[in-house]
Amino acid sequence: xxxxxxxxGNEAIARGAWEAGVTVCTAYPGTPSTEITENAALYNExxxxxxxxxxxxxxVGLGAAIGGARALVxxxxxxxxxxxxxxxxLSYTGINAGLVLVSADDPGMHSSQNEQDNRHFGxxxxxxxxxxxxxxxxxxxxxxxxxxxxxFDTPVILRITTRxxxxxxxxxxxxxxxxxxxxxxxxxxxxxxxxxxxxxxxRVVENRLEKLKEYAETFPFNRMELRRPEIGIIASGVVYQxxxxxxxxxxxxxxxxTYPLPRKLLEEFASKVERLFVIEELDPFIEEQLKAWGIxxxxxDTFPIVGEILPETIRQKLGPLFNEESPTAKVQDSCVSFxxxxxxxxxxxxxxxxxxVFYVLQKLKLTVTGDIGCYTLGAQAPLSAIDTTICxxxxxxxxxxxxxxxxxxxxxxLVAVIGDSTFIHSGITGLIDAVYNKATTTIIILDNRTxxxxxxxxxxxxxxxxxxxxxxxxxxxxxxxxxGVNRVVEVDPFDLAKLETIVKEELxxxxxxxxxxxxxxxxxxxxxxxxxxxxTEECIGCLRCMKIGCPCIIKxxxxxxxxxxxxxxxxxxxxxxxxxxxxxxxxxxxxx
Amino acid sequence: xxxxxxxxxxGVGGQGTILASRVLSSVLQKIGLEVKVSEIHGMAQRxxxxxxxxxxxxxxxxxIIPEGQADIILAFEKLEALRWLTCLKExxxxxxxxxxxxxxxxxxxxxxYPDTLDNIRQRTKNVLVIDALKAxxxxxxxxxxxxxxxxxxxxxxxxxxxVWLETIEETVPPKFLxxxxxxxxxxxxxxxxxxxxxx
Ligand SMILES: Cc1ncc(C[n+]2csc(CCOP(=O)(O)OP(=O)(O)O)c2C)c(N)n1
Ligand code: SF4
Ligand code: SF4
Numbered sequence: 203x204x205x206x207x208x209x210x211g212n213e214a215i216a217r218g219a220w221e222a223g224v225t226v227c228t229a230y231p232g233t234p235s236t237e238i239t240e241n242a243a244l245y246n247e248x249x250x251x252x253x254x255x256x257x258x259x260x261x262v263g264l265g266a267a268i269g270g271a272r273a274l275v276x277x278x279x280x281x282x283x284x285x286x287x288x289x290x291x292l293s294y295t296g297i298n299a300g301l302v303l304v305s306a307d308d309p310g311m312h313s314s315q316n317e318q319d320n321r322h323f324g325x326x327x328x329x330x331x332x333x334x335x336x337x338x339x340x341x342x343x344x345x346x347x348x349x350x351x352x353x354f355d356t357p358v359i360l361r362i363t364t365r366x367x368x369x370x371x372x373x374x375x376x377x378x379x380x381x382x383x384x385x386x387x388x389x390x391x392x393x394x395x396x397x398x399x400x401x402x403x404x405r406v407v408e409n410r411l412e413k414l415k416e417y418a419e420t421f422p423f424n425r426m427e428l429r430r431p432e433i434g435i436i437a438s439g440v441v442y443q444x445x446x447x448x449x450x451x452x453x454x455x456x457x458x459x460t461y462p463l464p465r466k467l468l469e470e471f472a473s474k475v476e477r478l479f480v481i482e483e484l485d486p487f488i489e490e491q492l493k494a495w496g497i498x499x500x501x502x503d504t505f506p507i508v509g510e511i512l513p514e515t516i517r518q519k520l521g522p523l524f525n526e527e528s529p530t531a532k533v534q535d536s537c538v539s540f541x542x543x544x545x546x547x548x549x550x551x552x553x554x555x556x557x558x559v560f561y562v563l564q565k566l567k568l569t570v571t572g573d574i575g576c577y578t579l580g581a582q583a584p585l586s587a588i589d590t591t592i593c594x595x596x597x598x599x600x601x602x603x604x605x606x607x608x609x610x611x612x613x614x615x616l617v618a619v620i621g622d623s624t625f626i627h628s629g630i631t632g633l634i635d636a637v638y639n640k641a642t643t644t645i646i647i648l649d650n651r652t653x654x655x656x657x658x659x660x661x662x663x664x665x666x667x668x669x670x671x672x673x674x675x676x677x678x679x680x681x682x683x684x685x686g687v688n689r690v691v692e693v694d695p696f697d698l699a700k701l702e703t704i705v706k707e708e709l710x711x712x713x714x715x716x717x718x719x720x721x722x723x724x725x726x727x728x729x730x731x732x733x734x735x736x737x738t739e740e741c742i743g744c745l746r747c748m749k750i751g752c753p754c755i756i757k758x759x760x761x762x763x764x765x766x767x768x769x770x771x772x773x774x775x776x777x778x779x780x781x782x783x784x785x786x787x788x789x790x791x792x793x794x
Numbered sequence: 795x796x797x798x799x800x801x802x803x804x805g806v807g808g809q810g811t812i813l814a815s816r817v818l819s820s821v822l823q824k825i826g827l828e829v830k831v832s833e834i835h836g837m838a839q840r841x842x843x844x845x846x847x848x849x850x851x852x853x854x855x856x857x858i859i860p861e862g863q864a865d866i867i868l869a870f871e872k873l874e875a876l877r878w879l880t881c882l883k884e885x886x887x888x889x890x891x892x893x894x895x896x897x898x899x900x901x902x903x904x905x906x907y908p909d910t911l912d913n914i915r916q917r918t919k920n921v922l923v924i925d926a927l928k929a930x931x932x933x934x935x936x937x938x939x940x941x942x943x944x945x946x947x948x949x950x951x952x953x954x955x956x957v958w959l960e961t962i963e964e965t966v967p968p969k970f971l972x973x974x975x976x977x978x979x980x981x982x983x984x985x986x987x988x989x990x991x992x993x
Binding site for chain 2: 206208210312336364365368369370371372440443444446447448512513514517540542543544545546547548549550551576579582583584745748751753755756757
């Protein structure tokens with residue numbers, strides 16, 4: 203009997219890969235893609251790994267595919283920037299066994315630093331893009347992507363968005379198809395891309411694209427659904443589901459393959475409807491192609507280019523054209539929102555090892571080039587300790603650049619902060635630059651023994667693999683020393699006095715230095731210390747403890763109180779209290 | 795084609811909303827309905843707002859609840875109840891856990907925690923507030939607040955209790971099963987009335 207199961211899009215992709223006989227799955231974590239690999243790793247038949255970054259993930263994947271095994275490589279949208287170099291040339295070499303790259307885009311930036319539209323990568327690298335609209339399709343399209351990949355000898359992009367990745371719907375479970383390892387044959391002309399061999403391969407790519415265009419015309423998952431002729435809507439991904447819900451009577455062209463586009467099918471659809479709309483999140487990717495072909499179409503003149511497109515927007519813009527009474531037309535009292543509801547941004551956890559570092563940095567009023575991870579929260583009030591956050595690894599280069607622009611004196615008040623996973627991902631090359639080009643930068647590696655931000659994945663620094671096996675740990679001090687850094691010092695960030703002294707010392711040194719702030723992420727700590735409490739009579743109401751941004755410290759009248767159920771007793775507040783009013787529960791007067 | 799029903803579960807990261815929505819969606823699947831769930835949990839563990847949208851019926855297309863179309867809102871925290879109230883249908887029901895968790899802007903004194911319950915009652919009529927923490931503690935485990943609230947939700951859903959209990963059994967680790975079953979029953983047995991709000 204066919205089993206049905208409620209799966210997220212990400213779980214469905216992992217299932218699809220398994221059913222498609224995949225044996226290798228590689229990735230670097232990143233919301234909303236992370237659970238694909240976490241779930242793939244649960245299958246015994248699949249070798250899975252957290253790679254140090256997306257470029258390595260794709261390289262391991264392409265090695266597996268050229269070597270004859272089907273490979274799935276997953277990453278968030280910005281990860282594809284990192285993996286773009288191998289991707290573009292992999293398009294030239296082609297694969298041997300199928301290779302599918304999942305790009306998880308994040309329109310609306312639920313958890314990302316930008317909302318780039320990765321369909322451009324498919325077009326630029328000349329490889330096909332499939333876009334599922336729910337979990338069932340996420341699974342099916344993963345399998346189809348492997349078929350296409352092998353039929354056309356090309357990597358294939360499976361593009362999903364947050365709403366597909368993190369929505370659950372029913373999926374048919376099918377058995378795994380065992381795919382024997384393909385034969386590996388040495389083929390220098392195909393796999394060694396130097397100019398003489400690459401030139402003919404570029405022709406192969408262009409020919410392949412022509413064949414794919416033809417194929418797109420009859421690709422059965424590009425589906426024309428003719429209903430009322432007044433409006434025709436072209437949509438793909440989750441937006442298709444919104445259209446079905448909001449405008450069930452509209453004629454719809456559902457695109458599964460969004461690159462290359464089926465020109466004849468689109469022209470035919472256009473000829474059958476009175477007004478044509480393309481509803482696509484982010485860039486006018488489909489719209490521009492239609493316009494280039496001379497097809498009259500509405501798109502970004504009607505729908506936003508910024509953020510997600512939600513069902514409500516579609517209803518508002520197109521509902522009236524159908525003269526339909528929309529079910530939400532009457533606004534009720536409860537819909538009148540309450541003004542100025544305080545926002546609830548994420549905060550560093552009680553006892554987060556990053557907090558003390560930012561406390562010291564803001565106390566010393568330093569310029570701080572930042573990076574991406576939980577510690578980016580150090581940019582928020584009340585700490586407000588970070589000056590820049592651009593992309594993973596940028597902190598170190600940015601600090602070097604600032605020093606080169608503003609001089610060594612400026613560098614005495616400048617530090618770069620970078621997490622352990624981020625340092626391995628793309629900080630090492632920056633560090634080497636600092637040494638090689640004689641910067642005097644101070645770099646703080648925030649080693650919390652995990653990749654916390656994306657849900658605590660293991661990484662090369664903590665000595666465990668995604669399959670839960672132990673492995674060698676990267677020795678960070680040795681690594682930095684090998685790069686030529688003389689001054690490498692480890693410190694426990696809960697020892698604030700020492701931390702402050704070390705930061706001052708390293709800033710003063712006229713050479714690059716690395717401070718490794720080492721303590722495990724509070725969410726991974728099993729046994730917490732005794733909570734702290736405020737002795738109300740001794741509290742002078744200076745509110746200095748509130749400047750560290752610990753969510754356990756609550757203002758009550760003119761003084762403060764500590765929420766004992768959440769406090770993990772890290773002592774940071776006690777350290778900053780000038781009157782010694784904060785102490786461990788049960789501790790004697792004056793000691794903390 | 796039956797009407798699609800919409801339930802919105804809102805709370806603060808770490809409160810266990812995700813487990814609650816997993817149980818709910820399995821229950822709905824078990825009774826043969828199509829279910830779609832959308833979860834935004836980017837930085838859930840870091841104490842941000844968490845929202846789960848659950849939609850079910852004979853046929854469900856979009857995983858997103860249209861504006862003002864939630865039949866039930868289950869709020870794990872009072873401020874979140876107020877924040878998401880705009881999603882509630884005119885005749886909809888809002889079930890609220892009487893718990894206050896201050897967000898950072900309130901903690902640092904940049905703004906104040908508003909008067910939540912009175913404002914909610916002024917704006918909608920079907921309001922029910924319970925102290926789920928107390929009920930969970932009485933059931934033997936303070937961490938079962940989410941299951942107490944699930945029990946409360948079940949009271950308004952007309953699905954056989956057996957299905958709920960069975961699904962909880964399949965979802966939670968055996969070690970915590972007894973406390974969770976007790977918590978569910980405590981929520982289900984809530985005797986407070988609705989209709990405390992505007993009329
Ligand atoms: C290129 C790229 N890949 C992935 C991500 C997603 N991401 C953001 S932070 C982060 C890891 C953070 O880990 P770490 O540096 O150890 O800091 P922590 O969160 O543990 O403090 C990841 C994977 C990203 N933003 N950019
Ligand atoms: S998850 Fe860990 S690293 Fe992230 S804020 Fe919490 S304690 Fe800090
Ligand atoms: S000791 Fe102070 S800073 Fe640390 S968790 Fe407790 S209240 Fe927060």
